[in-house]
Amino acid sequence: MPGRYRPGMLDHLGVQVADVEASLAFYLRTFAPIGMREVVRFPVGDSSVVGLSGPDGVPDFWLSPAAGAGETRELHVGFQAPDRAAVDAVHDAARAAGTEVLHPPREWPEYHPGYYAVFLRDPDGHNVEAVHHG
Template structure:
């Protein structure tokens, strides 16, 4: 259904360092860059996420909104969480099973430097 999503950020370099590290743990890379935005996706593909500089009025969506990234393994979920925290993210739930979402739902939750709630998840049996 979704083609891509964009998030407004107040400091492009800080956000780029955060998303470069967190998304690399999931196998995603920069697929384009310009002076005010960066797109991320699978190597050789188009962007699925763009971060865009919005110095004035950059406010994250309120409670109830979060963005979940697909992970290829539980190890990738844990690596995403570690990388995000190392780059200034705030812990919002360590890597682990979330039985309230299903018996195989394994996720980690962080808040990016601009306050966007993000998640890495794999929902498959081990």
């Protein structure tokens, strides 16, 4: 990662998932320590599109039903954590739920000094991260 973290670069991200409710449960349970919550939902066919936010209440992470079967691309998304304790709490929530931990919390100096993160596997096989830029 060249340079330092710059707040505000990511406006929003939408992820197509196999089961919106299962993915929603995963994200709400696992990332509750950083304030993730559902803020908007609207129906699409037999499912829903759900907007999630952090403490600011702005829906910038969206879950929607997959348009087709058999998606094989891995997505990576990092969620901001206010401090290292929140990263550790995300790790604890993931372990308690039996979530696959790709990399337990640690500092990643190859990204930049103070980059402290945990990497997890979500229900659709995506690599999701909680990171604090200390």
